[in-house]
Amino acid sequence: MQAINDYCSVTRTATGIAQLTITNAGSLNIMNSAVMNGVREGLELLAQDRDIRALVVRGSGEKSMIGGADIKEMATLDQASAEKFITTLRDLCEAARQFPAPVIARLRGWCLGGGLEFAAACDLRIASEDAKFAMPEVKVGIPSVIHAALLPRLIGWGRARWLILMAATIDAPTALNWGLVDQVVPDSDLDQAIEVVARGVADCAPEAMRNQKALLRQWEELPLTESVNLSIGVFGQSFLTGEPQRHMQAFLDRRK
Incomplete structure (x- = not known):
């Protein structure tokens, strides 16, 4: 410690x-x-x-x-x-x-x-x-x-x-x-x-988890429609990290 x-x-x-x-x-x-x-x-x-x-x-x-x-x-x-x-x-x-x-x-x-x-x-x-x-x-x-x-x-x-x-x-x-x-x-x-x-x-994708926590925090404070629309940009930006590509490909590879 x-x-x-x-x-x-x-x-x-x-x-x-x-x-x-x-x-x-x-x-x-x-x-x-x-x-x-x-x-x-x-x-x-x-x-x-x-x-x-x-x-x-x-x-x-x-x-x-x-x-x-x-x-x-x-x-x-x-x-x-x-x-x-x-x-x-x-x-x-x-x-x-x-x-x-x-x-x-x-x-x-x-x-x-x-x-x-x-x-x-x-x-x-x-x-x-x-x-x-x-x-x-x-x-x-x-x-x-x-x-x-x-x-x-x-x-x-x-x-x-x-x-x-x-x-x-x-x-x-x-x-x-x-x-x-x-x-x-x-x-x-x-x-x-x-x-x-x-x-x-x-064990989850770290950038996705950080984005998810930030979204949850914002959802606590924002009206529903604003929360929904805000999420679209966050979803798109997640593909800039490379995490979706890596984790989705790993999922597909496991199914082969």
Whole structure:
């Protein structure tokens, strides 16, 4: 494992899978401003490495990926510093959304508030059976903001309202049923399941995968007709990379 900075480290495989581990953030990997900036900087640095085909994000230990934002720090904020703090969290979540390769969230234990917002900003979410999810902000006097806006797109407006307005805690099977996570596995099988998913992503054509992630991100924001028409140019440009020719010819050769 190679340290990127005080708050995150990375491991890499020869097949293009990288794993970013959040460090020095306590047993629950709580996000204060320094941790958020450090992890964001790590993501932005790794985003420049075109050899990375899939990125797994995990926390240190097994209690959480990100337990949530730091209430001790938030308790000291005024309006200006609160806006600066939440902008820092927004930038961290956007670093995951904008990462060129798919980002896989490894979810164990607690995933609360800002931690769930970060998980929602990842492309794929694999959870262990012990994972629990909540948006408890209204219980401590603040609204759920920034990438909580992704939740209605993931689980629908009704369930997003329930999760946010009730500050309800849901377990992993419920999160799977709602579509909040993509897969739930026994705790002991989590790393194996993530490896299978990461390999599946990494085995695909890398330029096509980067284009696909970018399209999915744009589809979240654009009207339907604009999304459809935008895709035409991306499809055509993909043939400039040589990937379609190589992969399609390999497919045809296997059928001979």
